[in-house]
Amino acid sequence: MNIIVCIKQVPDTQDIRINPETNTLMREGVQSIVNPFDMYAIEEALRIKEKLGGKITVISMGPPQAGEALREAISMGVDDMVLLSDRAFAGSDTWATSYTLAKGIQKLGKFDLIICGKQAIDGDTAQVGPGIAATLDIPQVTYVKKTEEIKEGMARFERMTEEGFEVIETPLPCLITVVKEINIPRLPSLKGKIRAKQAPVVTLTAKDIDVDHDRLGLKGSPTVVNKIFTPPKRTGGQILQGDTQEVVNKLVEALKDVVIAAGNT
Amino acid sequence: MDYLLTEQQIMVSDLARKIAKEKIAPVAAEHDEKETFPWDIMKVMAESDLCGVYIEEKYGGLGGGAMELCLVTEEFSRACGGIAICFAATALGTYPIILFGNDEQKQRYLPDIASGKKLAAFALTEAGAGSDAGAIATTARKEGDHYVLNGVKQWITNGGEAEVYTVIAITDREKGARGASAFIVEKGTPGFDFGKKEKKLGIRASATRELIFNECKIPKENILGREGMGFIVAMKTFDKSRPGVAAQAVGIAQGALDHAVKYSRERKQFGKTISSFQGLQFMLADMATEVEAARALTYAVARMVDAGVKDVSKESAMVKLFASDVAMKVTTDAVQVLGGYGYMRDYPVEKYMRDAKITQIYEGTNQIQRNIIALELLKEQLRK
Secondary structure (H helix, E strand, O other): OEEEEEOOEEEOHHHOEEOOOOOOEEOOOOOEEEOHHHHHHHHHHHHHHHHHOOEEEEEEEOOHHHHHHHHHHHHHOOOEEEEEOOHHHOOOOHHHHHHHHHHHHHHHOOOOEEEEEOOOOOOOOOOHHHHHHHHHOOOEEEEEEEEEEEEOOEEEEEEEOOOOEEEEEEEOOEEEEEOHHHOOOOOOOHHHHHHHHHOOOEEEOOOOOOOOHHHOOOOOOOOOOOOOOOOOOOOOOOOOOOOHHHHHHHHHHHHHHHHHHHHHO | OOOOOOHHHHHHHHHHHHHHHHHHHHHHHHHHHHOOOOHHHHHHHHHOOHHHOOOOHHHOOOOOOHHHHHHHHHHHHHHOHHHHHHHHHHHHHHHHHHHHOOHHHHHHHHHHHHOOOOOEEEEOOEOOEOOOHHHOOOEEEEEOOEEEEEEEEEEEEOOOOOOEEEEEEEOOHHHHHHHEEEEEEEOOOOOEEEEEEOOOOOOOOOOEEEEEEEEEEEEHHHEEOOOOOHHHHHHHHHHHHHHHHHHHHHHHHHHHHHHHHHHHHHOEEOOEEHHHOHHHHHHHHHHHHHHHHHHHHHHHHHHHHHOOOOOOHHHHHHHHHHHHHHHHHHHHHHHHHHHHHHHOOOOOHHHHHHHHHHHOOOOOOHHHHHHHHHHHHHHHHHHO
16 A cells, blocks of 8 residues: 655644734744644554555645654654645645645655545645545545545545445545544654654655646635635624523524525525 | 753653653543553553663663653653553563663563563562561572562552562572572462552552462572572662652652642632732742752752762662652642642642652652661761
8 A cells, every 4th residue: 555645734723823903823933733634644544554554655735844744744653754845836725735736646656545634724625635636636535534444446435424424435546534533643652753853854846746837836826815804703692581482482583584684685 | 941851862751741741641530530550551652662761772672771761750740640650660670670680581571561562560568578678578499490489579569460570589588688589570470469459549540469479480590680689689770760759759749830830820819810929929939949959850860870870879869758758748739729629639739649649658768768868978978
């Protein structure tokens, strides 16, 4: 099994603050971590490798300091790491990011499975995983909560849906995105940490991968952010009081108003 | 304070802290309440490679020493002194093999201990032989290719859970202190059984049991060093391991202090957080200063041990004595800072206070430590 895990370095949201004037993240002094959902992706890759053997390569696109996130994956037991880093990648939206990562993965050669976290906790789009699969033109299974079986050329996963779950069988190679229900990520080991410290981060630039330069970075990003705002805080709602009959009547009236209002728009 | 740790020591300490915070802290109260052995955490420790930090690389360890052992024990203890001691008591049981084992014995036992596959334990204490270790009654009789052990060891940490035991027994009663020898005994050896699990005040995640030897036959190759070296093995082991108890004490004290500081900033009385009252600030300042002093002494002695200084009896007695007294005081004060809440089992600090107490008692009571220190002082005076 050749497994690729895509990870992203994100600010630790536990101590994140928003600048109330600009509505942007205040990144100063905020620690960077591996996107928590990607930790489940790394763990799942390690478990599959422990069962079936093979090799795990972790890949990320980001500034040079994102190498630290890759090193963390190595300390957990991942074999190789690749960082896609180039000024030309700056300003990428999910479209350009998916394209760049897909091209980077192609450059790495043959693979059987790509694993991503379901989304990054900073952007919360959940688009990059599916975007990579689309660019590479391979099947994708999102929100995977269980790897049921992987064998020669095929795999079966359980994916979470809002109503329950689905079991999906797919040919390999394919891409999955995983949810936190899938496993409990291990901690790094000491020998892993020592190895991670010494391992060089293999960096690929735009020149190293076979890309259409117009599709990179800000230039290749069709997303336009018009406005960023903090959604208004939820108001306390309305508490209906009285005996049951009274409360039910009031509720029905209130619901009618909502339906009428919705119908008018 | 910056203790100028090496890059590798920082890595060891960071990893131990991460395990303590993410894995040990969430289960500490439950293991304490139910008095269950923390095999879940032992597995995490094994996977982390930390079990072998103090064992030579050629036997599967990291190649560190007392300092690394202290760093890990301290960080684990910060979350739970009981779980930490399962790790540290293994080191205590392993040190006799490290110090006095021949290559064959090391090859046989150290790799599995380094990998965390097996735990170890050290057995000296008996019902009638506590501080007066010379009064032990367990015997080892030589019979051809074997020694035959008879007797009962008491209050053995990791007893019943460990696979490898280093046991001190009398081989020649006539010779007094020179008549004791040290042996390696494996769990499962016929004639080797365990007594009931003791119910303790603190460190309740750890297992404490009697070891019962009844015509227990072990191969003569299992002797550590030579016949008659038993007490030397025990004393040299304690010299190396006492900084580890000190580290446990420092960790327990630090953990209690962390909770006290955090609580003082949350708890409001008279319209302000209690951290704004100078009376409380002074308490916290004293606690922090004492913890730091204990830590500094612990690291200093651990470094002496690792540098190969020949006689560290006095210093390792001092560090065990000082750090454990600090732990008792700081944890008691931490309960005071939390007031009535501190006394409740819903809050974690009363456990730190219960866990701290044992550090003043085991591996030589603090009164015995004072004896050792005074004896060394007087010997030094005589040499002048």
